[in-house]
Amino acid sequence: MDISTLSAKELGDCLFNKEISVKEVLDYTYKTIEEKDKDINAFVSLCKEEAYERGSVIQEMIDRGERLSPFMGVPIAIKDNMCTKGIKTTCCSKILENFVPNYNATAVEKVLDAGLIVVGKTNMDEFAMGSTNETSFYGPAKNPHDLEHVTGGSSGGSCAAVAAGEVKLALGSDTGGSIRQPSAYCGTVGFKPTYGTVSRYGLIAYASSLDQIGPIAGNVTDTALLLEIISGTDEKDSTSVKRDEYDFSSVLDMDVKGMRIGIPNDYISHGLNDEIKEKINETAEKLKAAGAEVTNFDLGLLDYVVPAYYVIACAEASSNLERFDGVKYGFRADNYEDLHTMYKRSRTKGFGKEVKSRIMLGSFVLSSGYYDAYYLKALKTKALIKKAFDDAFKNYDLILSPVAPSTAPKLGESLSDPIKMYLSDIYTVSVNLCSLPSISVPVGKSKEGLPIGVQFIGDCFGEKNCLRAASMMSNGEA
Template sequence: MEIQKLTAVSLGKKIKEKEISVREALDAVFAQIDQTEGRYHAYVTLDKEGAYKQADVIQEKIDKGELTGALAGVPVAIKDNMCTKGLLTTCSSKILENYIPTYTASAVQNLTDAGCVIIGKTNMDEFAMGSTTETSYYGVTRNPHNPDHVPGGSSGGSAAAVALNECFFALGSDTGGSIRQPSAFCGITGMKPTYGTVSRYGLIAYGSSLDQIGPMTKNVTDCAAVLETIASYDKKDSTSMKREEYDFTSALVRDVKGLRIGLPKDYFGEGLDSEVKAAIFKAAETFKRMGAIVEEFDLGLVQYAIPAYYIIASAEASSNLERFDGVKYGYRTKEYGDLHSMYKKTRSEGFGSEVKRRIMLGSFVLSSGYYDAYYLKALKTKALIKQEFDKAFEKYDIILAPAAPTTAPLLGSSLQDPIKMYLSDIYTISANLAGIPGLSIPCGKDNKGLPIGMQLLGGCFQEKTLLRAGFAYEKAREEEA
């Protein structure tokens, strides 16, 4: 049995039934990392010693019956923008190259409390600003299906680690598609929950009104189990929502009869790769065969989502990244005159070009004379986009759309043209602006063998509907194969 190929839930079951020990699961994962990491570079930091120490403590608790959850003893990778006490957390940036937090992010703590073993921190676009994992200070991550292509971003390291069996599942964060798009490019399952479902406490902020932590897994069952573990109300996060229930695994039933699914015509126009389009329509036919009602409809304001998103996200980034000044923690320039030159040189040397671009854009749209013309207008557009989705969900239970306009592009192809990279988020960012949940599931491959991902969108707090539809589709596709 190749342990590293097991899903998280099936591994958890085998650990509980004493077929596999927690140490054996770690041995399998670290052996896999030794084999593939040199080529694909999914991790920034590995904590082998810490992982084995955790394993022994967790094994003892499992044996005593103190840990009984579905994920107890399962090794997990964490995106490098979530604080982990005592373990390097860099946001893949030079400016945080020596930052070791004194506390742990709530979502990560929930996993630790459930008995998961943290094995390391995954590579990402610097401060989550990018769609390819090429803006990392620590080097690029490569796509597991073809190392000449990008894994997507910003959670590209997490997506690649899951696809390469270098962990059993991972956490990512999604500000404009950063879980769903790399999941699509790497052929795994990823979910951005409703805004406020998972605590942002300990997540190093990019765009605070858009950021959301979510699971990146091998299948829909794992996705539901991980979401159930990390979702909780947290008074340390002012945007955390109290939900009536946090039970997501009960949604895993093969029943989509009568489910109303909308295909937004605006998502299937110019710019969408023909193979991606064909795969999404094939998925729609599968849903029809299972008894769902599928029809096309008009979803307005799609063309305004990208400008609204980049104005809001950059404005929030320019404010959030103000704290990285070389005074309190992180990198500080070696030579400087006065305090102001220390600030300038530290930030010039510490931040990469994409982060600087977004800070400058954000500072510009918030500046006197431009605030009303850009930032306020973007906020009004955000509200209108939310209204359009609310209107759509009065008629449909789910929206079915592509997760990205193409499959994974070649490494380097987006770096020359940032606008091209920004446009690659066209199908994902609306969900962040509207605060709604989105689930990315593999639905085929192109003629180069690169994965194609589809995206299911639901109304606020409708994760269970998405998981039910995703689970039914996944099982139908397994039978077709």
């Protein structure tokens, strides 16, 4: 059986029908990782022993005819900022190099309960702070489509692992585009759900009001099914939301007839690469041919989204990352005279450059004298951005937009100019500021052979609209 060509759902069916065993799938997975990961560096740790152990338990259940989910026995990779019991969880930072959680994140617990098998933890920008996966303590993951290019970030390892065929499913997290942008760069499908849809319990926090866990897969159906598994309210996350329905995959066969889809004018003129613009136009034509009404409109405020985002994200990060002090877990510096120098030296040696820079900016904008001018101003800007989206969703069911202004840049070209790197998030950060759902789907490749993605942004709780359009695009039904 050629596992490489199957979707995760098909693989789940083969496992359940006993056309293949869980052990054979795990053998295949680790062999593929061994072959490919030398180049791609998508994984920062593997948990073979735990995977085979869990695999034999799952096999016994399958043999008894039990089925926990469509993905029972299917391997999955987890971004290294989600706690995995007994398995190292580092956030790709030196400061957590040896951290072994004694509990699972709720999202991880849910994939385990659904019978999936966690095979390893994936590479990411340190503490999810970066747009290229190059700030990782373990070195960058590399784009499977061209090893000289970045994967995007911060969930670069998760997207690269799926794109390279090492796994068919992965979890990522998205604070300002960290699932969608690397999905666009790597040619995977990535979904950032409405804030609160997936519990953040056990997700090591970057910016709590913006962070959201979501699925990454090779196609829209697998993405929707994985979202169903991980979503749900959680008493351990007071910001998790009780939704009316979680049957996201029920709309996958629906067409887009009559859907009102808007393309924001400033999103397709603002320094957008021509080939991506062309793909947006092609996507619009396909949607129209399938019966959707697609029109352009002015959303506005695009120049303000990145500065507002960075102020808010860095402010929250400076507070969230205060817990890393070298006392209870993580790295502790060798030489210190007193408690305070121990904190300072452990943090200074434990955090990487980008993380320290964001902590300092965050500390500054929250400090007395600057709080109103920066932090409060950013929160007011956020209110204006939210209002603009609310107005847009009065007229539209969905917004079609690029994911990033360009295809994946070359390795080594981004970190020297932080503001330029931050601007690569210009089309994605509003979604987080406004708690919206958005799915990134691949729609083709550039002349250079690099993937191009587009995103469908829905109103809050509008996941099903995102999935209808995404599934039509990926099925090529138009």
